[in-house]
Amino acid sequence: MNEHDVLAERFEAHRPRLRALAYQTLGSPSEADDAVQEAWLRLSRTDPGSIENLGGWLTTVVARVCLNMLAAHRDEPVGVVLPESVVSDADGSGPEHEALLADSIGPALLVILHTLAPAERLAFVLHDIFAVPFDEIAAVVGRSPAAARQLASRARRRVQDVAPVTGTDLPRQRAITDVFLIAARNGDFDALLEALDQDVVVRSNGTEVVRGAAAVAARAFPFTRIAQVSLPALINGAIGIVTAADGKPVTLVGFTVTGAKITAIDLIDNPRSIAEADLAVSDPAWSRSW
Template identity: 55%
Template sequence: MDDRDFLAERFEEHRTHLKAVAYRMLGSLTEADDAVQEAWLRLARAGTGEIGNLGGWLTTVVGRVCLDMLRSRTQRGETPLEARLPDPVVTEPATDPERQALIADSVGLALLVVLEALTPPERLAFVLHDMFGLPFEDIAPIIDRTPVAARKLASRARRRVRGAAPAPDPDPVAQRRVVDAFLTAARDGDFDALVAVLHPDVVLRADGGKALPGGMRVLRGRDAVAGQAATFHRTALRTTSRPALVNGTAGLVNSLDGEPFSVMAFTVTDDRITAIEILSDPARLAALNPTVP
């Protein structure tokens, strides 16, 4: 085995972790792959001669790459929170290790949407420290701050996340029971049953891509979301639904005539739905290629 093959082998040992870091930073599976590839290119140029902790070094490199990508979005005037949902990770209960790593720690779409609203330095400090345990002493140089300043950024991000992204119930069976009740109510056109499974402060985000003028649509509050009962009813009658895990929580993959129609993610807290994310953008669904019922 030559030096480059040895280097590539060592890099592959960290690829799954690096993809998970990049996905949480960027909310995009394609961009996460790009960030990981850039980390490989930088490692290939640097070699491992002076790298004591390869995993830590690669994590900080991916962090820097993702930070640059987030800042580039801002410079281009993009507003990801308003423009589109993060990419969902659709899995079965038994799946491959890479996709399990992407959804570990209940990183639901609702949480990723909140992360999109953070500043790039806040997001990096929160993701690297709170989700991956990187010390602030290692995070500080990435964002050109002191460790104390990096700690404050993570603390500010943590407060925003806790206030805007309720933690899902840990029991997957309980989650599925509530989602099944939602689906039954939608198919039956039962407004009262629909209201019963919705939290008073539920938030619905629907991303239809270019097919939906104005970008992502956001509805807040049980009355507003339940007011879509007729739409839920028509959609449920037209489509075939398959239970799936979407970012580790109960979700649905809906198909129409054998083609993916939408992916729905649900956040269930205290037996009530607190958030619903619906991705129905045909172009993105084709790229994600979820298994249809």
């Protein structure tokens, strides 16, 4: 192989970790791919002999690209739409691969991370998920190491304050969402309020359509109709339901459960988002039909 091929091969060895970092920070599979591609373009224009630690260099580049992308999105609505699994193309092993499989990278955590300021989010992801030292984080966010530590600490407190139910609590997630769906079917307004966080948000294909427990409860009829023709499912590892036509999924409803309350409901009927989602339906024969 020539020098370019060797460099490309070395880069590909780091791609799963870089994509996971970008995805955790940005919450968008396509934007994560864009950030990783930008890192490759910058690497291809750099003398490899000048890079002592390729993994560290690439991590720094991707982190800076992500920070710039977050700054560009500063005025856009916050929201995460049933994200694609970051480990779908990771086939390695070792601590980096194990980090990708951890509960901490679930959709519920992404929802929380996207309420943080960009620098806080990046500091938390780099340090707490990818074990990047604070002196390196400081260079990325343009702060001192002590300030970078404070950014991560503030983010950590926020995550701990609203720690989501993880994949290990799926039965509890199911129980809470079942209470909501049964209450919707029975028109039980008080039971709906009991299942919902006071600041619950409903999004349709990523766009917020209603916020607040009372407002969501008052418009719960669509969920009743959906629930009656749907199958329970895991959507990217979280509890949800799927409706189908001709053996193909046409609507996904994902629930984010924090503590004992539903904090977000995502309605997805965008074909691309459905195709990207990792679905596990309660009826295995049905799920294999697409």
